[in-house]
Amino acid sequence: MPLHLPALNVSSAKRPGPAGAGLRTVLLSLGIVAGASGTASAADILPVPEAAMAAPASGWTFTVAPYVWAPSTSGNVGFGPVKASFEMDFSQIWDHLDFAAMGVVEARYDRFSVFSDLLYMKLSADAKLPYGIGAELGTELLQWTPAAAYSLIKTDRGNFDVLAGARIWSVEASLNVTDAPLQLGLDRRHRATWVDAVIGVKAQYSLTDSVFVSGWAIAGGGSSDSNWDLLGAVGYKVNDRFSALAGYRAQGIDYEDGPFVFDSVIQGPILGGTIKF
Template sequence: MKLGLVCAATCAGILMLADGATAADVYTPVTPEPQQIVTEAGWTFSVAPYFWAAGLSGEVGQFGLPPVDIDASFSNIFDHLDFAAMAITEARYGRYSIFGDIMYSKISGSAGTPRGILASSATVSSETFAGLIGAGYALIDTEAARLEVVGGARVWSVDNDISFSGGVLDGVSVSDGATWVDAMAGLRGNYAITPKVYLTGWGLVGGGEADLDWDVAGAIGYRFNDKISAVAGYRALGVDYSNDGFVFDVVQQGPILGMVVRF
């Protein structure tokens, strides 16, 4: 059974240059910076909303039923997106950083089934929450570049509803969900090409209750002035989780586009 739909989640990849032209002043890859607060103790804080338009491919299954194949590009995102919210925060002190990344999306879609015997069509509604919290230490922290080794944990919570129409399963609806935690580790960094242009990216991989959990991204940013930056890039995130008949084995990928305002 194959169902086309699109997942929207969002991603941190929107960065902003602070005052000055060095890469050390560019905030880390998971921290867009619409607002920064600097304390006398040397801590810096940032918080930001962000948006990531992503396609979804893979398998979703529940109650031991045959998994539904999902394959849709990010170009159809607004046809299936019901709601999305996302935000990132970071605190930094010298070479040390603490960060959080929260993504929530609700999507839905429907399509006909291949043979139409068990059902002529199926409708899927999915709510996904993913929250990452971690800490980092800068191995390289120079005027040109910053490279951090990071570690943390990602919490997933997924709820799926599948409804069938026509055929033997006409009128049948099933719901299932799961919550799990995975340990994550990797690198993130940025590099100032010029006082206005910078590169940023990250790579994280891990697992735990999921067999595999990974997240990679790359982006280029441009600072118009001290208050406004723009960023464009690409992110891919995948997770392979299955337990007691519940299957969530998907890859989300798509472009990162954003405008960041600093107050």
């Protein structure tokens, strides 16, 4: 409602009056200034606390981190009596990597988080059978690691988390003999799917406002005899939403199921980025 005030007689303000007249004059003057804009309300006169003006935050943060891993690989694969060793140097990776898709997704609320690492690779490499027989090994690897984590240490500069989850593997391996005179039915193909329990730690720490380090160490077993995974990276924060990182990742798996043996170490440089929202 508009506030109507009588005109103030300035000359009368100079005459002595009862105690408190000066204070009434100041209050009336403030009322005239507020009324000049048309309507006076509490918001026009009293400051609003910042906390009341800010929109309440949900507390959840989400991170999507696609990456490219260019690994070398070595190990052994067995199909019953047929066993082969293989080694693919990093310099040959582009000749042997047929396809790859990789990425991490994380949702965090205060000290609690859940994350998922998905890795798919299709590789081909030269292998050696006993007596120097030449062969070609093909490997199609799908690996998914869902896990939950809790921050034992959480500060403005970083966090140190413990995690527990599962690692789901699906491996298809094929072995084709390439020495024509010895192609005597030695070609083999096998697919196996299994699940391992995993535990580990992961961390991130800001060295400066723009540069940070991050990584994880994960190990486990169950269906396989053992599996392990190590990652270390250095990142650069472009802004509050985007970051870029580069590092090195290595992992190993030792699995045996009846006549099928898959024992492999995969390692190499990794490049990626993160998007936060």
